[in-house]
Amino acid sequence: MEGSCLVIPCRFSYTDYPPNDKSRVVWYQHVSKGYPLVYDPKNRDYEIDKFRWKTSLNGNPYTGDCSLKINPLIWDHHGEKIYPWVDPDYITYRYFPFYDETAKIIVQGKATPPQIEVIGSRRVGERITVKCSTYHRCPDRFPTLTLSPQHWTREISNTMEND
Known part of the structure; x- marks a missing residue:
């Protein structure tokens, strides 16, 4: 959804030809x-304008998590195909064609309306x-719900469920 964030899940593991620097994860546009x-x-100034300073790793590469977070998501991201490459300075392209696994970004204009249930x-x-x-797709930024009753006891809990 435009204006929110998107986390693209990504995992990697190596049995043969491990990279020299597991912490080095770079994401590219597939063209x-x-x-x-x-x-x-290492090269933030060379990132494509529409992604520059809007991207970060959401996981820990040392544990095999190369997930990318885009925040905020904008209309210009719609339709983009992107892919990760672990330790691009190493000659991993000979063994692992990273561009074969791309993620296509779909940006929607409106959020799905929330479901509200009153119990009692x-x-x-x-x-x-x-x-x-x-x-929603932003695990570290829960949507907010505001109620304005005159007299109330406030107990709020957040529960995340998988798709």
Whole structure:
């Protein structure tokens, strides 16, 4: 969704030809010529304008997590195909064609409306539970729900469920 963030899951492991530097993960735009940078911590100034300073690693490469976070997502990201490369300074391209595994970014203009459920009696002075469910892709930024009753006891919990 435009304006929110997107985390693209990515995992890697090596049985043969491990990279020299597992911490070095670079993401590229998949195009017919060249290797335009989407994310490169060593070369931020050379990243494509639409991704520059909007990308970061969301995981820990030392544990095999190369997930990319894009924040904020903009319309210009729609339709882009991107792919990761672990330790691009090493000659891993001979053994692992990273561009074979691309992620296509789809940007939507509107959020799916949240589902709101009120549980309990709706009488003055009696306790109710309000359950709000929504779909989002930013694991470190939960959507907010604001209620404005006159007298209330506030108990809020967040639960993340898989797709």
